[in-house]
Amino acid sequence: MSAELVTINTEWLSDCSGCHIAIVDLHEKILSVLESVKIQRCPVLTDVKDYPPAKIGLVSGAIRNEHDRHAAIEMRKSCDLIIAWGSCAVFGGPAGAGNVHTREEIADAVYLQNKTTSTSSLPSREISPLEVSVTPIDKVIEVDLYLAGCPPHPTYIFDALVSLLEGRQPKATKESVCAKCKRQMKKSDLDTIKQHTDGIPDPELCFLSQGYICMGSATIDRCLSPCPTNGIPCTGCAGATMQILSEPNRDIRTEIAERMARLTKIPREDIIKEIEKSSKSHYSYTMASSMISEKPTFLINKWIHEANEDYEAAHG
């Protein structure tokens, strides 16, 4: 390790600050990181308010408004290497789920048609206007490395930082969440899908074998699989696996359906239909990414529209 400290800038755009907290969650390791790096701009930790030149730039969050766009560009200009940090920066994240609505619909829900809001006006000055849609940061600036995860587990952040400091490529594995899940896959004779609230799942068996939709097989491991380990089906927060991202005709829903149909007697089509029916839940972290939204079979607006029509038909 050279005595020369490696300079780091971080920036958050439209996100929850969880990725920044994940750095603090390095716990004791943070002190060893601090021995070799100099954190300059880091909104949650320091008072540096401009963009000093830096070796590494960590950008979390999606581009939601003009300020985000501007900040991303400033980070690119000031940093030699940019890491898209966390699912919002890489895929758009939950903010990206706003893309199935117009800006007007969002403002309407928050400010005009909101049950506890007494005023009937919109914020109009000082604020940075929303852009037409939410985008991952690589739509606006060039990205050198992608570190998905919501937030990425501190282990992955630590590995990325240490590798960069030592001049190595980070060990970003291509495994899915299933890789570290200890549940047993067993074939079963189930022929219908269970909702997550149906009964109480067996703690040892693969959720798919039990008829519960779990997104583990379609989701990249940037978390060490805590959800299935602790009794919760994966909700896909780290985004899609490399297989899905790199092949146009593979998709989150088809991937899950294939695996689940092999483990159970539930027809593949039923599973696909089910995931489409609540597509907003299953694509909540990734729908703003062109790698998902430009797939030939991805029709989220149609699915949401159809689900709403079914609801309307049933409720008059």
Next chain:
Amino acid sequence: MSAQTETPNSRTIRIDPVTRIEGHAKVFVNLAEDGSLDNAGLVVNELRGFEKILVGMEANRMPHITARICGVCPTAHHIAASNALDHACGVVAPPAAMLLRELMYMGHIIHSHALSLFVLQGPDLVLGLDADPAIRNVVGIVQANPEVAKKALRIRTVGQRLNEIVGGRGTHPVTSVAGGITFVLDSEKRAMLQSLVDEGKQLARELAPVVKQLVVSMLEKHPAMLTDWVAPSWSVGTVLDNRVSLIQGNLRAVDENGSTQVEFPVQDYDKYMVESVVDFSYMKRVSFKKDGLLHDYRVGPLARINAMQQFNTEWANREMEEMLSLGGYPCHITLFQAYAKLVEMIWAIERADDILRDPAVNGETRVPVKFKGGRGVGHSEAPRGTLIHDYEIDEDGIVRAANLIVATQQNYAIINRSIEHAATSHVIGKPDDQALLNAVEFSIRCYDPCLSCATHAVGAMPMEISINRGGRTVKTIRR
């Protein structure tokens, strides 16, 4: 403070962005021609629109997706959402589940208050408002006092680890669901948790005098903080069995004199809490409505103590008595937010210890649920104050409408008032000095605003202060 248009011939001082808080924010201070304060306000510059984003999602995901509203207080959303789902299904989670939720929550409180005290506000308290911005950060604290810094970071770790072991993850926990908790506590986990709690107790004993000393020296250095940085207002907190409570109980509103005005179940929140749009910010403010009148109010550590001066543990009660003997009751001194966080951090450690020793924590943790169609309202006392989730859920378990009221929104009026106090005592008529401007930021940091929550969004920007006269910018200060 109400939104006001700038009058001609005034000057405006801006701080952009406010750092070491969670969120995208800038501040303006409008001065009249004679140099006196006209008004001041915090601008929150992000909007994600979760109230719309959640519509059409499966309700069972609410504890997981709403955690993503805020990475600093995800557990507050996780539990508020779980409570709302229990209410929607008409179930009460089993006693062991409620205890585990509370245990997870106590870990969360330790993490969040330690982060706030030592990482976000700490640099101001330890290094002073006028320290060089380049070193005024957690690294500066580590260099100034490595022993204390290590303990401070370690106590946050203890909290976050408790949260993680019970919640499955620290940031964005996952184990609380409609009907309870997804695992049953085993002896191995319980032993791990107990050793963390024991360590936390020891750390708190060592850190408590340090924090108190920092608060006292801050007051000695800046007497205005004791005399002028005082914002009398109503306070709202959660009460259960006449004790301060965090994830169960009724909401209690007390007036500026500490008299209880109303106590109500959270399902009635919309009878009392009125949001309004501020034209210069994505964040809405909230007022408390009673008998047709609107009142500014605060939520959070200080408000919880104002609403109910009794914890269910001894040490926390002793610390609280000491705090009130110094700050008076009800306490409206902005800086005492920090003191109140210390009291709650101690309480969280004691309470976690009590929960682990309660045999009931080992019981069954989950009951099956069914969405019947209808409303689900739940809440938690987030580290920064009352957080409310209100959903309409159809019989297929799909969210049809969502309304969220978060802590920082409810503190908005008081935060803006505190900015005015800081501007008056430290900025106006003083040379345009960086340290003085940091005083304004410090007043905001006392409330630890969680702007990611507040607009259900987050971020931060470079600080810029522009001074306007007659609508023209005559001077800009950047840092």
